Amino acid sequence: MAKKLAIIASKGTLDGAYPPFLLASTAVALGFEVKIFFTFYGLQLLNKNLNLKVSPLGNPAMPMPVPVPSIVQVIPGLEWFATWMMKRKLKQKGVASVEQLRDICVETGVDLIACQMTVDLFDFNEEDFIDGISSGGAATYLEFAGEADVSLYI
């Protein structure tokens, strides 16, 4: 029987988008059945138009070309710059884009599930989400995760 991977994706940043989509697409290639539950900020990863950003603010481990003190990081445009820099770096190093990995997940049958409670909480519009996703709650996740070989909260 196929191994199972259950992931909770709770982050909606550019860097936070990589682990769930990357592991899910790879797991399918290795023969796993995969479900990703998108909750809280992770729901942003289901938007048709992804506009993900990365911020150095509150993230002292983020490598920067020059050290930028926290007080300076609030300057408008710095987040935009950090995101631009990260995307350029990802491309230079031959890393797939989030969109590309997400497309592979959709094409290979990864089950993408939106947390219904968070959709209601944030008044998200399901029409903004990509096609082919389903919705569910904690019990939906636990039913699958209870039988999963790997279960991750990201």
Add this chain to the structure above:
Amino acid sequence: MSHFDVELDTSGLNCPLPVLKARKALSEMDAGQRLHLIVTDAGAHQDIPAFSKMTGNPLIESSENEGILHFILEKGAE
């Protein structure tokens, strides 16, 4: 190097693309056919053998030449 039927060059691509592209190439091949996979991602040293083991596509040969990794994978029976 052993003979192969299909060649796939993933030079310049990083994890997990070589594995994903290898999977796609193998899915379009017949059992017993061999794939020559070229990878520059250093993580492939560990990743391709793991992929081979988990998917039942035997790794026939692997070698490295100036940072370029060459693998011969045989498509296993479904």
